[in-house]
Amino acid sequence: MIIKIVAIIIGLLIIGLAIYALHAKKLTVAILGAGAVSLLASIMFLLLAAPDVAMTEAAIGSGLSTIIFFYVLNKIRKQNG
C-alpha cells in the first residue's frame, strides 16, 4: 500500500518535472529537469523489480547525459562570443 502511494507521488513528480523542464526559460533548468526525471524514473524501475535497468538509468540517463548536455551548452555559449 505504501509502495503504491510512493509510486503515485513519483509518477506525478515525473510528469510535473517534465512539463516544467519544457516550459523553463533557462536552458540549464531544462537540462537539470530532464536529469531529475531520469533519476525518478530509475526509482520507479527499482519498484518494478528491475534493479539492472535502474542502475543503468541512474548512471547513464541522469549522470553522463546531463554532463554531455552541459558540455555542449558551454561550447555553444563560447561560440556566441
Add this chain to the structure above:
Amino acid sequence: MVKNLYIILVLVGLGFMFYTFADGFESADKLNPVAERYAKQGPDEVGAANLVTAVVVTYRGLDTLGEVTILFLSAAIVAFFLKVTYGEEEKRQTRSVSEIMQTAARLLTPAVFLLGIYVFINGHLTPGGGFQGGAIIASGLVLMLLAKPNMKVSHTLIHVVESISGLAFVFIGVLGILYAGGFLDNSLMGMGTLGSLLSAGVIPLIYIFVGLKVGAELSNIVAHLQESQNEA
C-alpha cells in the same frame, strides 16, 4: 496555424491510442512461455545467477554485439564532428578549480574506477554488468576532467583498449563456433557452481571486454567534448 492543428491532431490521436491500450491493462499473473523457459532452464544452461545477464550476454548475445557496434559508430561520428584543429598553442583560460574539488577528485577517482571494475566483474551475480560498469568508468573520467580542465586524455590508449576488447569479444564468439554449440555459446569454459565468481562459462570474460569497450567509447565522447571547449 495549420501546423499547430496537425500537432494537436497527432498528440490527441496518439493519446487516444495510448488510452485504449492502458485502460483496463492488467499485468500477467505468470510469465509468458519464452520467459518461463529462460527462468527454468537458464540457471542450468547458462549458469548465471542474474537472469538479465543471461539474456543479454548469451541468449541475445548477437544483439549486444550489434549494440556495442552502434555505440562505436555514434562515438566515431561525434569525434568526427567535434574534431579540434590545433592551431597556435593556446592555454584555455578557465576559472581556477577550487581546492576542495581537486582534493576530492584525487581521493575519489581511483575509488570510482574500482567501483566500475567491480560492477562489470560481478555482472553475472549481482545487478550490474558491462554497460553500467563502463558508464561508471566514464563518469570517473568526467570527475578527473572537472578537476583538471587542461588535462590531455590519451586518445591512443582509448583506441587501443577499444579495439582490443572489441576484437576479443568477437574472437570469443568465434571460438564458441569452433569448440562449443555456436556463436557466443558460453559452455566454452566450465560452468562452476551457481553464484560463485568463477562461474557461468565465458560470461565474466565477455562482460569484462564489454565493460572496457563501453567505457572506452563513452570516454571518447567525453574527451572529445572536453577538447572542443578549448576551441573558440
Add this chain to the structure above:
Amino acid sequence: MENIGLENIALFSGLILSLVGLWGLLTQKNIIKMIVGFALLDTGIHLIMIAVGYVKNSTAPIIGEGVTKANAADVIADPIPQALVLTAIVIGLGITALMLAYAVKMHQKKKSLDINHYKDLKW
C-alpha cells in the same frame, strides 16, 4: 485503490511522459529544448516497456535469497524486456550525444539555436 496495481501507475506515468516528450519535440523552437524533449520521450518509452514486463508481486530476476532454481519461474519478473531496455538506454545516450554534436555544428554555421532560422531544406 485495490485494483490499481504498481504496473498501472508506472504505465500511466510512462504514457503521459512520452506524450509530453513528443509535444516538446514538436512544439519547441530551441534545438537544445527539442533534444531534451527527445530524452523525455526515451525515458517514457522505457517506463512503458518495464511496466508491461512486470508480473504481479514479483521480485527481481536474480537467483539468491528467496529465489531458488526451483521456484524461479513463479516469483520473478520477465527478464526479456529488462534486457531490451538495458540496451535501449545505452543506445539512447549514443543518439543524444550524436544529436548534440549536430546541434553544435549547426550553431557554428549560423550562430543561432532557433529552428526557424534553418530554412535550407524547407519546401
